[in-house]
Amino acid sequence: MHVEFHGAAGEVTGSMHLVHAAGRRILLDCGLIQGSREAEARNAGPFPFDPATLDAVVLSHAHIDHIGRVPLLVKRGFRGPIHTQHASAELMPVMLLDAASLSESEAERANRDRRRGEPEAQPLFTAEDAQATLRQVRPQSYDERTTILPGVDIALRDAGHILGSAIVELWADGRKLVFSGDLGPKGTPILRDPAVVRQADLLVMESTYGDRNHRDRPETVRELGDIFEHAWRDRGNVLIPAFAVGRTQELLYWFARHWDAWKLSRWRIFLDSPMAAKVVNVYARHHGLFDEDAQAVWRQSPNPFRLPNLHVSESTQQSMAINLIENGAIIIAGSGMANGGRIQHHLKHNLGRRNAHVVFVGYQAAGTLGRRLVDGAAWVRIHGRDYRVNAQRHTVGGLSAHTDQRGLMDWYAHFQPSPPLVLVHGEDKAREALAGEIGERHGVDVALARPGMAIDV
Structure with missing residues (x-):
C-alpha cells in the first residue's frame, strides 16, 4: 500500500489523499481549498494525478473542504463510484449545488467587471457538474465492512464531527489504513462520540486543534x-x-x-x-x-x-x-x-x-x-x-466541532500497538505541538504531511 498526500498537508482545508493498493487508486476526500484569494485560486489548478485513472473516491463527510472539488474530478474524467455514509450522501446535494451556485455567480460578476482583453472567467464547476457527481454516489451505513473494489475493503465508523461524518478504515494488500477524517469532541450535543478504533498499520489523523485544549x-x-x-x-x-x-x-x-x-x-x-x-x-x-x-x-x-x-x-x-x-x-x-x-x-x-x-x-x-x-x-x-x-x-x-489536543491524544491511545502516524488537516504550529506530545508519550515517529509526500505501508 502506497499513500500520497495532496491536500490539507500543512493547512486546514483542501483534504485529499491518494491510496495505491491492490493495483487500484482510491482517493480519500477531495475538498475545496479555503482562505485567501490566492489560496482559493489553487482550486482551479490541475490535479497532481489524472482523475480518469482513479478507481474510487471515499469521502469522510460533507463539509465543503472535504468534498468541494469532487465535481471537478468528475468534470475532468473521473467515472468511478463515490462512497460515503448515508447522511453525508443526503447532505452532498445541498452543499455541492450551493457551491456551484456561488461559483457561477462569482464568474458572472467577474465577467461583468472584466476589462477588454482579459480572459472570460469560468466557474470552478456548474450545477450540471454537481448533478453528474451525485449520480456516482454510493451511500454506505456505519459499521459495515464493504468490498468497494477487488482486493479493497472499507468500513465507516462514526467520527462525531457532523451528521454522517466518518472515520475510514481501509484494508488492502494485507495492510490496514485508518483515516480519521475530522474527529468531534466527546460530549458534543446531538452527535455520538467518535468510535474507538484499535488497530492500524498506518494512521492518517487530523490535527486542527493539535496545540490547544478547548474550554469545558x-x-x-x-x-x-x-x-x-x-x-x-x-x-x-x-x-x-x-x-x-x-x-x-x-x-x-x-x-x-x-x-x-x-x-x-x-x-x-x-x-x-x-x-x-x-x-x-x-x-x-x-x-x-x-x-x-x-x-x-x-x-x-x-x-x-x-x-x-x-x-x-x-x-x-x-x-x-x-x-x-x-x-x-x-x-x-x-x-x-x-x-x-x-x-x-x-x-x-x-x-x-x-x-x-x-x-x-x-x-x-x-x-x-x-x-x-x-x-x-x-x-x-x-x-x-x-x-x-x-x-x-x-x-x-x-x-468547536473538532476535538482538541487532549481528545486527539486520547483517541490515538486506543490503538494497540501504537501505529505510525501522519498528521494532516492542521497548520504547522498545531501539528508540531501534537507530534511532540504523541511522540514523547508513545515513542513513535510522527510525520507531518507535505504536498506530494508519499509513504509506504
Missing part, C-alpha cells in the same frame, strides 16, 4: 448565555457566522436547552441561510443517529429546529429585510469563516455599531475575513469597500 463545554455554554444578556442590555444585534452543517444545528440545540434561562423568547432569531434550512431537514430525517440527550431534547418543547421565534430566511428579500433591524436580533448566517455568503451583508450593516456583538463559534482559517476579525482588525474590506470595526467580538472556542 458547560463553561462555554454559560459564556454564550452571558453574551446574549450583555447584547440585550446594549440594545444591539448578535451576529453568528456559522457553518450550515453542524454548527448551526448545535446552536439551535443549545437555544432549545436554555430557552428560558437565556430569555430567548424576547429575541427575534434568524437563520439566514437557505442551505442551513435544508440541512436542518436532513438532520431531522436522520435523528436516529443522534445521541441519547439529543433524542430526549428532540421529543421536548421547544423542538430545536422549530423554535417559536425562529425565522428562516429563504429569499434574498427576506435576508435584506433583516438589515433594517438595529437591535434585538440574533442572526445566524453563513459562511462560517465569514468569507462569503449572507453574513457579509449583515457584517457591513453592524460592524460599525458599538452595541453590536459578533460571535465566532468555529475555526477561522488564515486569510479569511473571520480570522482578520478574530485577530482584532480595526478595518476590514467587504465587497470592495472598507468598514471600521466598532462591534464587540467574542471567540467561543468550546463549541
Whole structure:
C-alpha cells in the first residue's frame, strides 16, 4: 500500500489523499481549498494525478473542504463510484449545488467587471457538474465492512464531527489504513462520540486543534448565555457566522436547552441561510443517529429546529429585510469563516455599531475575513469597500466541532500497538505541538504531511 498526500498537508482545508493498493487508486476526500484569494485560486489548478485513472473516491463527510472539488474530478474524467455514509450522501446535494451556485455567480460578476482583453472567467464547476457527481454516489451505513473494489475493503465508523461524518478504515494488500477524517469532541450535543478504533498499520489523523485544549463545554455554554444578556442590555444585534452543517444545528440545540434561562423568547432569531434550512431537514430525517440527550431534547418543547421565534430566511428579500433591524436580533448566517455568503451583508450593516456583538463559534482559517476579525482588525474590506470595526467580538472556542489536543491524544491511545502516524488537516504550529506530545508519550515517529509526500505501508 502506497499513500500520497495532496491536500490539507500543512493547512486546514483542501483534504485529499491518494491510496495505491491492490493495483487500484482510491482517493480519500477531495475538498475545496479555503482562505485567501490566492489560496482559493489553487482550486482551479490541475490535479497532481489524472482523475480518469482513479478507481474510487471515499469521502469522510460533507463539509465543503472535504468534498468541494469532487465535481471537478468528475468534470475532468473521473467515472468511478463515490462512497460515503448515508447522511453525508443526503447532505452532498445541498452543499455541492450551493457551491456551484456561488461559483457561477462569482464568474458572472467577474465577467461583468472584466476589462477588454482579459480572459472570460469560468466557474470552478456548474450545477450540471454537481448533478453528474451525485449520480456516482454510493451511500454506505456505519459499521459495515464493504468490498468497494477487488482486493479493497472499507468500513465507516462514526467520527462525531457532523451528521454522517466518518472515520475510514481501509484494508488492502494485507495492510490496514485508518483515516480519521475530522474527529468531534466527546460530549458534543446531538452527535455520538467518535468510535474507538484499535488497530492500524498506518494512521492518517487530523490535527486542527493539535496545540490547544478547548474550554469545558458547560463553561462555554454559560459564556454564550452571558453574551446574549450583555447584547440585550446594549440594545444591539448578535451576529453568528456559522457553518450550515453542524454548527448551526448545535446552536439551535443549545437555544432549545436554555430557552428560558437565556430569555430567548424576547429575541427575534434568524437563520439566514437557505442551505442551513435544508440541512436542518436532513438532520431531522436522520435523528436516529443522534445521541441519547439529543433524542430526549428532540421529543421536548421547544423542538430545536422549530423554535417559536425562529425565522428562516429563504429569499434574498427576506435576508435584506433583516438589515433594517438595529437591535434585538440574533442572526445566524453563513459562511462560517465569514468569507462569503449572507453574513457579509449583515457584517457591513453592524460592524460599525458599538452595541453590536459578533460571535465566532468555529475555526477561522488564515486569510479569511473571520480570522482578520478574530485577530482584532480595526478595518476590514467587504465587497470592495472598507468598514471600521466598532462591534464587540467574542471567540467561543468550546463549541468547536473538532476535538482538541487532549481528545486527539486520547483517541490515538486506543490503538494497540501504537501505529505510525501522519498528521494532516492542521497548520504547522498545531501539528508540531501534537507530534511532540504523541511522540514523547508513545515513542513513535510522527510525520507531518507535505504536498506530494508519499509513504509506504
